Amino acid sequence: MSVLEVSQLVGRAGIRASGEISVVTRPSWERALAELARGHRDVSYVELSAVEFVDVAGVTALAITALNLPDGRVVVEHPPPQLPRVLDLLWPGQLRIEVAGR
Amino acid sequence: MNAMPVEETFEHPALFYRDAADYTEQTVAFVRAGLAQGEPVAVAVPGPNLRLIKDGLGPDAEGLLFLDMTEAGRNPGRIIPGVLRKFADSHADRRVRIIGEPIWAGRSAVEYPACAQHEALINAAFEGRAATILCPYDESKLTAEVLADARLTHPTLISRGREERSDAYDWEAIVARYNEELQVPADAARFAFDADTLSAVRAFAATRAEELGLTGLRLLDAELAVGELAANSLVHGGGRGTLAIWAEAGQVVAEVRDAGRLSDPLAGRRPRREDQTGGRGLMLVHFVADLVRVHTTEDGTAIRFYLTV
Numbered sequence A: 001m002s003v004l005e006v007s008q009l010v011g012r013a014g015i016r017a018s019g020e021i022s023v024v025t026r027p028s029w030e031r032a033l034a035e036l037a038r039g040h041r042d043v044s045y046v047e048l049s050a051v052e053f054v055d056v057a058g059v060t061a062l063a064i065t066a067l068n069l070p071d072g073r074v075v076v077e078h079p080p081p082q083l084p085r086v087l088d089l090l091w092p093g094q095l096r097i098e099v100a101g102r
Numbered sequence B: 001m002n003a004m005p006v007e008e009t010f011e012h013p014a015l016f017y018r019d020a021a022d023y024t025e026q027t028v029a030f031v032r033a034g035l036a037q038g039e040p041v042a043v044a045v046p047g048p049n050l051r052l053i054k055d056g057l058g059p060d061a062e063g064l065l066f067l068d069m070t071e072a073g074r075n076p077g078r079i080i081p082g083v084l085r086k087f088a089d090s091h092a093d094r095r096v097r098i099i100g101e102p103i104w105a106g107r108s109a110v111e112y113p114a115c116a117q118h119e120a121l122i123n124a125a126f127e128g129r130a131a132t133i134l135c136p137y138d139e140s141k142l143t144a145e146v147l148a149d150a151r152l153t154h155p156t157l158i159s160r161g162r163e164e165r166s167d168a169y170d171w172e173a174i175v176a177r178y179n180e181e182l183q184v185p186a187d188a189a190r191f192a193f194d195a196d197t198l199s200a201v202r203a204f205a206a207t208r209a210e211e212l213g214l215t216g217l218r219l220l221d222a223e224l225a226v227g228e229l230a231a232n233s234l235v236h237g238g239g240r241g242t243l244a245i246w247a248e249a250g251q252v253v254a255e256v257r258d259a260g261r262l263s264d265p266l267a268g269r270r271p272r273r274e275d276q277t278g279g280r281g282l283m284l285v286h287f288v289a290d291l292v293r294v295h296t297t298e299d300g301t302a303i304r305f306y307l308t309v
Helices: A026-038 A056-067 A082-090 B020-036 B047-061 B076-089 B112-125 B144-153 B171-177 B195-211 B216-236 B281-288
Strands: A004-008 A014-021 A043-054 A073-077 A097-100 B013-017 B041-045 B065-068 B096-100 B131-138 B156-159 B162-165 B189-194 B240-248 B251-258 B291-297 B300-308
Touching (some): A056 A073, A056 B216, A056 B281, A082 A097, B020 B047, B020 B131, B041 B047, B112 B171, B131 B144, B216 B251, B216 B300, B281 B300
Parallel strands (some): A014 A043, B041 B065, B041 B096
Antiparallel strands (some): B189 B240
8 A cells, every 4th residue: 555744944945845645645646736826935945855656646745836836936855756757748848846856 | 619719629640641742842832821821740750751841841941849859759659748639738729730740651560550559649639729730741652552541540631732531530549459469578577566666666767778779868868768668567567567678670678567547548648737746757758768668458558668778
């Protein structure tokens, strides 16, 4: 059974996730993103170095969260390789998400 | 009054051409007619034909979108979202004009059913849209069966400079005819999965795909695509399914089979608005794969994708 754990970052706005983002763990990922959007000011961070896999719907949820922010951007740190691949294919040229440390 | 203004109707003629000179004359005239009316024009045809049209247009070719269909449309399933609708939607306020040649003599027997279905589905994807899509067919090289199918997938036919309505037009019959049963080879590796083994089936697919020769981005794509098909089985296919993976003619083939029925023939081909959730998993499979084949009935659905090693 795949699991996903999400916690708030300490000292900066955003979240840190570990585990797997898939159809099985979708509800907790979407809850975490909703919370991220509520606390967003200018730049929010999403730290994914402990995430092994993210599927298309998981990237979609993140992309839509970022697109709906009133301003600023989301910096995604150390995502699994699926994330930049799906962004390139399905959201080419979007400017709201910055991927750091592929 | 329910008549739609003429300029908002969708036109989808098949052009049967005999040779390079005939091809150039007809396609160049088609492009020029669009330019004269201020329509944005895109040309997506195989490389050598791209050259014929560019040379024929001369300076008029400047500023038009040219795509090599053997790359952009390698998998015919991505031509609607990735080429045709992408272009039309980026000029949503205008009538657009496109030459799309998805079927050429080198298309394999395993690709052709998906090509014919794609031609049929253009009619559904563009219903009521202000667009003209001309599809050239090489009379001298394509089989009689392919040319006959084009009369079912296109409401109008152009041959030897004459345009006529196709009395055989029936695109849904082509979608149904090429909804062919798919056989899995006996030596394929298999993995039955459910919600508890979603990560395991992806890992199994990745390991096997690597053993069969995929590397780098293609290996990443294989794992992603299997993950999307398996997730669809969990949500729409009865909560479980079976993966099969094998090598065939220089390609890795992965198939997911489940008990669901794919009732929307345009699934995975409908462009999504940027802020729309859902409906992108199968589209991603179409974007990364060299070919996607589907067989769907009341008893279940098999979707397989091909990645060239």
